Amino acid sequence: MISYWNPLPTAQRVIEHLGECAEQLFAGAWEHRNWRNVPGPFYAGDTDSMATGRLDAPDHIAYDDDLGGGFGSEFVYRQPVNEHETTALIHGCRMELYRGYNWDGDDHWTVEAVREWWRERARVREWAVAIAADWGADAHPHWGFNADPRYLGHYHDAAQGHRDFVAYIDDGLEIYLRGYLFWLEQRREARDGEALPRL
Template structure:
C-alpha cells in the first residue's frame, strides 16, 4: 500500500447501521492501551480475557499473556486497509465484553511517538516470537487447568496470529507507518511522486 487509507469514515458509517452506539463499543482508555498496539486509529486498552476478538478479525487482533498462564488482553496488530478489513475490526471490537477498544488513536498519536514505537519494534518482535513458540506447542504443563487439550486449538490459532504479526513487522508495517506519519502530520495522502516521511 502506498500512502494511507483512513478507515474512520467507513467505521462511522458502519456504526450507524448497528443497534448500539459508538460509545458502547469504543470505551477503551488511551492511558490503558496495550504497548503492543500497532499505531493507527484503532487500539485496545484493558479488555476482557475471553480472547474472542480473533473470531471476527484474525488478520488484525492478537492476544497477550499479561495475566499469566494463558490469555490476557487483546491488541491491534494490523490496522484495517479497506472497507472489508474495517468491518472485520469492528466485529472484533464489538465482541469485547468490556468495550475496551477505541478508535481515537489519531487524536493521541504523534509523529515522534510513532517513530519511537517503530524504533522499539524489536521488543515487540521478540515477545511475539517467544509467545508464538510457547502457545504453538502441543503441551503446556505449567498452565494448570488451561493446559488441557480442549484449549489447544484456541492457543494454536493465537500463536498463528503472533506469527502473522512477526511477518507484518518484517514486511509491510514500515510502509503503512510511513503513510500514517504523513496522515498524522497533514491529514492527507501523498501527492503524485511525493516521497513519504522516513521512520
C-alpha cells in the first residue's frame, strides 16, 4: 500500500501545461467542503449537480445524493498517489462548472482533524454502502425524470464509485492517512523504514 505522496508539484505542472489559472480552477471554499471528502490536499466544496467528474477521474471522484435521490455534489474519495492519478483528478476538477474544487487542504487539515475524520469513518461508510445498493439496483424511482432508463448506466457507474470508496476505507485508506499525518507533522514524505503516526 502507498502512504502519502505529495501531488501538488505535479498538479502545478499539469495546470501550467493546460494553460489554467490555479486561482480560477481551484476556487472551492474549505468551509463548504463535502463532509465525505477524505483528508488530503484536494477536496470539493460547493459543486454543480452535473456529475461529470467521474468521466475523467473515476478512481478519485464520487457523487453524493444531497438533492434527494438525484445527483447532488461531487467529492474526493481517494487522493492521488502518482502523476497519472494527479492528472486525472485535475481533469475531473476542470469539468466542474462552478469551480468548486480546491487543493489547499494541507493548509486546513490538522493531525487531530484527520484522526477525528477517521474515527467517524463508519458514518461515511454506512452512507456509501446504502447509496451503492440504491443506485446500483436495476430499478430506481429517482433515475432522472420519471425513472428514465437512459440514466441507468450513469447511476450504476456512480454506485461503483461508492463501492470503490467502501473498499478503500476497508483496505488502503488507513495507511494513506498515516502517511498524511506524517506529512502534516514533518512537511515531507516519510522515508522507507520510518515509523508513521497512528490514527
